[in-house]
Amino acid sequence: MSIFGERLRQERQRLGLSQEEFGEAGGVKKVAQSNYETGKRRPDSEYLERVSALGVDIQFLFSGMRTDNADATFGLSPSQSEEGLAPVPLFDIEAAAGDGRSLEQEQIETTLYFPAEQLEAQGLDPAQVVGVKVRGDSMDGTLADGDWVLVDRSRREPKPEGVFLLLVHGERRIKRVQRVAGGAWLLISDNDHYQPELIKPEDMKDVEILGRCEIRIGRVS
Missing domain, CATH: 2.10.109.10 (Umud Fragment, subunit A)
Incomplete structure (x- = not known):
């Protein structure tokens, strides 16, 4: 699994959505969503715009660093998050x-x-x-x-x-x-x-x- 795909899966799970529900919000089928999460394919800009409106932290997907308004307690490693x-x-x-x-x-x-x-x-x-x-x-x-x-x-x-x-x-x-x-x-x-x-x-x-x-x-x- 690619780093991008893993982060995408973490964002989907943070929002409490299945692959089918998340893919539908992004304008793709479940199989495409699965391919994105496993690193077999990379999504296009239209997909990213759609899931960004859903609440996905796009900065986190590409850099691993969350924006200030994102939920910082989910899906982070200890090196990326605060102690405790x-x-x-x-x-x-x-x-x-x-x-x-x-x-x-x-x-x-x-x-x-x-x-x-x-x-x-x-x-x-x-x-x-x-x-x-x-x-x-x-x-x-x-x-x-x-x-x-x-x-x-x-x-x-x-x-x-x-x-x-x-x-x-x-x-x-x-x-x-x-x-x-x-x-x-x-x-x-x-x-x-x-x-x-x-x-x-x-x-x-x-x-x-x-x-x-x-x-x-x-x-x-």
């Missing part, structure tokens, strides 16, 4: 190829940098935070397909109840966890089209909490 930023690796849980237990074994899709103080103010240890991409519509109403969610890996017990990244029968899922009588868990999808799943105490060996979902990053609809 914490790197948060982002993983696509659908593309995961490992055994599901260790995200560190998976390929990082990208890295976002957040002010460590802001994460700590939310009660999060920056060293324990990772981002995962939401897949599917089972959590619609809370999390949409394509959203990113920051996960606190230090919180692996359903106390208090909430939304968690889980390993269920070897598959990573994001579900709301509710404890029920007898020590069982109820895995709930916020989309009413999906039925809750009861995990009995004797089946707990097949379920593991990988972390609590704390902060959503997604497009405003």
